[in-house]
Amino acid sequence: MIFNSLDFAIFLPIVFIIYWFITDKNLSLQNFVIVLASYFFYGWWDWKFLSLILFSTVVDYWVGIGLSKYQGKQLRKLLLGTSIIVNLGLLGFFKYYNFFLENFVTAFSFLGNDIQSNTLNIILPVGISFYTFQTLSYSIDVYRKKLQPTKDFVAFAAFVCFFPQLVAGPIERATNLLPQFYKKREFVYDKATDGLRQILWGLFKKIVIADTCATYANTIFNNSEMYSGSTLVLGALFFTFQIYGDFSGYSDIAIGTSRLFGFHLNRNFAFPYFSRDIAEFWRRWHISLSTWFRDYLYIPLGGSRGGTWMKIRNTFIIFIVSGFWHGANWTFIVWGALNAIYFLPLLLSNKNRRNLDIIGNKGHFPTVQELSGMFFTFWLTVLAWVFFRAENISHAVSFLNEIFSPSILTYPEVFPKKILVLLLLFMILEWFGRKCEYAIEHIKYNIPVYGRWVAYCVMMSFICYYLGEQQQFIYFQF
């Protein structure tokens, strides 16, 4: 079931009513309703893959219990190893099996040894990269004794499969989300309306911005050999907004939906395209994944504490693994490596933490220096997205070659002015909301109630107008 569907529009109020009214605010019953609703939500896509979630849940639940029971170092390592092998094993098989096999065969063919290979017709279960990372965080935190293991199986199952963030994040830490399943939850009017407002904004970003940009990005990327450099720049620009609207829109809907049920999920995007350097961009883009890799990979590897070579090694590892997490394709690996190259000069010159505040913090507009940094960073990310979107490396290279050719000076063959104006208006809205958690949060303080209702109706009208064939969220495939 996807958020921008009629199915979800019916599902959500039904679950909401059962959750708040029929359970009589009984905590165990509410958790049980969440588990059932989440399995229904996931099973709507393919019920057969529910077994994977259940398997991962049972394994990590028992690993947690085992870690609390046994204090022997070896045994604890063995238990943690079991969790890591099971979760990464599932991920590896479903997501990377064919990739490794094909590359293995190619490598051997290159050396003159032809070997037979049988790739498997494997369907990638939606959200597997998200829920395996979430359960892994639980096992690791319990192992590190940062978290008490739960003995409430239903609460743990609800934590693993919590439907608002099950298939595309944010990847919640057990330390943040799991304790919320133990506490009595009260309905708070302000939180619920805030949740609805964020859902509305998320839908707007997905349907009006991302899906509209997708039409043009797909046309241009799928037929890139026919277009001039100027059109390809526009194609990359449309994909830049598509992926932002799509993924941050999903996160907004997930966070807003959670609020309706009395939960607080961590922020996943913080206006990344207003970043003044790449380091800031990575503090603002897909925050839950970046911090996951930071805490469970980068820091255990030594982080930036070692010498120069260690810093370089760790930076490349974290960015390349992060790229590879997105998909079994060399394009994602190159995308990760490119971001590491962008990031390294800042890290090595100790300038990676110079922009920790919000841009234009003191007024409405940025300084010239901030603006130039923002402009430069934005276009670096646009170029990197070409690798993310391209079919393969040679496609990305030929795409970029055409961009950096004289044809960039010609009038674009595809130039949808109205959409570009729409994107400009969207960025203006985002700019004025950059100090909030999401762009339209501030209207609850600045606009009287009737004005807000008009604004909501206008947004809904836009959403309904642009709502076409349901488009999957891009991050479902990761």
Add this chain to the structure above:
Amino acid sequence: MKKFIVRVGLFFAMVFTIILALPVLDGKKESTTEFMAAMSDKHERIDGINGHKLILAGGSNLIFGVHSEKLEKELKIPVANLGLRAHLGLNFILNELKDVAKEGDIVLLSIEYFMDVEGDENLHRLVSYYNPQALAYFEPKYKSTFRQFFEYRHMLYKKLLTDYMTKGGPAYTRNDFNQYGDGIKHLEMKPPGVLGSRYVIKANKEEEIKALNDFQKFAVAKGISVLFTYSPYAITEFATNENELKELDSKFKERMRIKMISELDDFTYDEEFFFDNVYHLTKEGREMHTEQLINKLSREIKKDELNDESLVSTK
């Protein structure tokens, strides 16, 4: 909680009222821009012709691929191009023909390979919204689900806003037809560069053949002559679907009782002659196709046997 539910209920009631009621409030049901509203213009053209005429019927391949004025001059018979959308389905198109074709008329059916019998129900409802006469051309499904109801109202809402906001898209508005019912806007436009409608073709067309044979019976009884032709098609797509197409062709030849005036690959052209999908010709493609049609039709129209029962029995 009560306050929340009341307010949320009120908000969504407002939004849905706007979406669902707007098309009802917009009572005129006339559109100068809506593509599907062109059906009325095409019917007006047919009604305005006294005497025998050549009616071109089928999907949008006819809008993009026929120069009716040239056809009319060469064949010396008034031409009306009834083509609109293949997704209306064969039953809808044949029922429309039963309504508008008169004794002595010649009907040329130019059917896209992917066209099915049923068609798209929402499209039926949309076309009948603008052209009430079309209500008689399909059987409304009274067991419509809530989803269909919602999707249909949503489609009307989008259409109305499009009318007011954008005045229709290029080459797909009511204004883009000439008096014969041919599309003309695309003739001066640069093709968008991507060809759509690349559907996988299935040879299983039993229902379609039955519908065509039933129509042929009706036509013979009413004194209407019917001819069948394949639509223009991109040669690349032809190659992709070749096996299924050949099977389909042999089924048509074996079982269909309407006279076929073209061979399977007569109207396949290079992709450069197509505008925005693999059935829609450009200006140059349209001229080639029209010339070929004139050639084939001139042989047929001269034959007196078109209205003859014997034609049916030979098939």
